[in-house]
Amino acid sequence: MELNMRLYQKLFTGVICLGLLTACGSTNPPTQQLTETQMVIQQAEELGAEDYAPLEIRDARIKLDLAREAVKDEEYDKAIRLAEHARLDAELAQIKARSGKAQKEVAELRESIRVLKSEIERNQRNN
Amino acid sequence: MMNLLQQIHTTFLPKAILGLIPLLLIFTGCAGPQAANSELTTATEAYNEAQRDPSIAQFAPVALKEAEEALERTQSLWEAKADKSSVDHYAYIALQKTRIALETAAFNAANQEISRSEVERQQVLLDVRRSEADRSEARAQSALEEARGERALADEARRRADLLAARVNELEARPTDRGLVLTLGDVLFETGQSDLRSAGMKTMDDLAKFLQEYPERNILVEGFTDNVGSESFNMELSRKRANSVKAAILNRNIAENRIRTVGYGFQYPVGSNDTAAGRQQNRRVEIIISEQDGTITTRGQ
CATH class of the missing domain: 3.30.1330.60 (OmpA-like domain)
Incomplete structure (x- = not known):
């Protein structure tokens, strides 16, 4: 019985230690996450984020760089959070670029409709 | 926190209405007054503003829901007195998700407007062609009338010439x-x-x-x-x-x-x-x- 108790105690201590370790932070660099974030930033750039969301895309790049530095310093938790922020900034930049382009298209269509309507009026006046 | 209160409310209210008041007091006492987190306040304000805009619910309901969930998670962390850096981190996520919801709504609204405008443009193009056809027809018609007028004049001149010849003959x-x-x-x-x-x-x-x-x-x-x-x-x-x-x-x-x-x-x-x-x-x-x-x-x- 005493032996069993000791075993339970050891197991319990182990679980606590594991829990503490997990709480303390990651033991592996978030390489995958950084790669993904880099891709999201790249997609945002391809969508024209530089024109439509220059501040957001700048924030994303800076935070990704900081995340990489944190990885070098083996501050993985910090790296994860920075990468997460960078990704959200890049996602915001993407949707801003899409939205900006769509609004431009709306403006162009409206202008085209306006021109066509004035053409109709001119035709009717000349009749 | 509200959900919990609600639960307490429904569970105990029918049995012990009077017991509710001290319970609430105890609960509030437990939560205690807590210093506001400025990041969380910013995120909450941004979310509330987005929620008041009916076009967000119409054009980006999923993104708005994600923002709401991120905000709730931050709120619970803050209530659980998690460390400031964690609350700040999740508050920023909630804020960015709210902004993404706003832009998504703008993007979807613009797309809807593009579809509508394209239909309108096609219609207007048809109208342009019709008006051009009308105009050409009107021109053709007036040219025809002009030609008829000229022919009538020519006919009249010939008739007068014929008449003159006849009169001269009579004379x-x-x-x-x-x-x-x-x-x-x-x-x-x-x-x-x-x-x-x-x-x-x-x-x-x-x-x-x-x-x-x-x-x-x-x-x-x-x-x-x-x-x-x-x-x-x-x-x-x-x-x-x-x-x-x-x-x-x-x-x-x-x-x-x-x-x-x-x-x-x-x-x-x-x-x-x-x-x-x-x-x-x-x-x-x-x-x-x-x-x-x-x-x-x-x-x-």
């Missing part, structure tokens, strides 16, 4: 270099006198009618005699005969300025004064009808 006038010439023979006048016989009146009627129909044309009346008798007598007689023709035309309502007269006596014979037939030919009145410009050249000019 028995002959075309010459000076214009149409109508000759009134000696037999239409009383012998040795200037009065027109009734037979001449018929010719006067025709001539007056002609002048009424062609108001741009004028006439020159020239009197001639044979060489029997003195020059002055013949000159006088030729003038008188020309004037009696003028008087007859004036009587038929033709303006005086359209009629000129001249007497030439025995000048310009057309036949030989040696024979009776030739002398009769020479005793005559010639009426020259002008062309449309109204002018007639006088003899010897």
Whole structure:
């Protein structure tokens, strides 16, 4: 019985230690996450984020760089959070670029409709 | 926190309404007053503003829901008194998700507007083509009418020309270099006198009618005699005969300025004064009808 108790105690201590370790932070660099974030930033750039969301895309790049530095310093938790922020900034930049382009298209269509309507009026006046 | 209160509320209210008040007091005591997290406040304000915009719920319900969940998670962390850096981290996520929801709504609204505008543009394009077709048709129509008008004018001119030819034929006038010439023979006048016989009146009627129909044309009346008798007598007689023709035309309502007269006596014979037939030919009145410009050249000019 005493032996069993000791075993339970050891197991319990182990679980606590594991829990503490997990709480303390990651033991592996978030390489995958950084790669993904880099891709999201790249997609945002391809969508024209530089024109439509220059501040957001700048924030994303800076935070990704900081995340990489944190990885070098083996501050993985910090790296994860920075990468997460960078990704959200890049996602915001993407949707801003899409939205900006769509609004431009709306403006162009409206202008085209306006021109066509004035053409109709001119035709009717000349009749 | 609200959910928990709600649960407590529904669980205990029916059984112990009075017990609720101390319980609430205890609960509030447990939560305690807590310093506000500025990042969380910013995120909450941004979310509340987005939620009030009905277009966000319409155009980006999923993104808004994600923002809401991120905000709730931050809120619970804060309530559980998690460390500030964690609350800040999740608050930023909630804030960015709210911003993404706003932009997603703008993007989807713009896309809907693009679809609508494209339909409208197609419709307007059709209208443009229709209006262009209408315009071409109107132009073709007016060209046709113009052509018809020109043809009508041409028809009218031809009709008038035909009529003139017919009238000239009726008058028995002959075309010459000076214009149409109508000759009134000696037999239409009383012998040795200037009065027109009734037979001449018929010719006067025709001539007056002609002048009424062609108001741009004028006439020159020239009197001639044979060489029997003195020059002055013949000159006088030729003038008188020309004037009696003028008087007859004036009587038929033709303006005086359209009629000129001249007497030439025995000048310009057309036949030989040696024979009776030739002398009769020479005793005559010639009426020259002008062309449309109204002018007639006088003899010897």
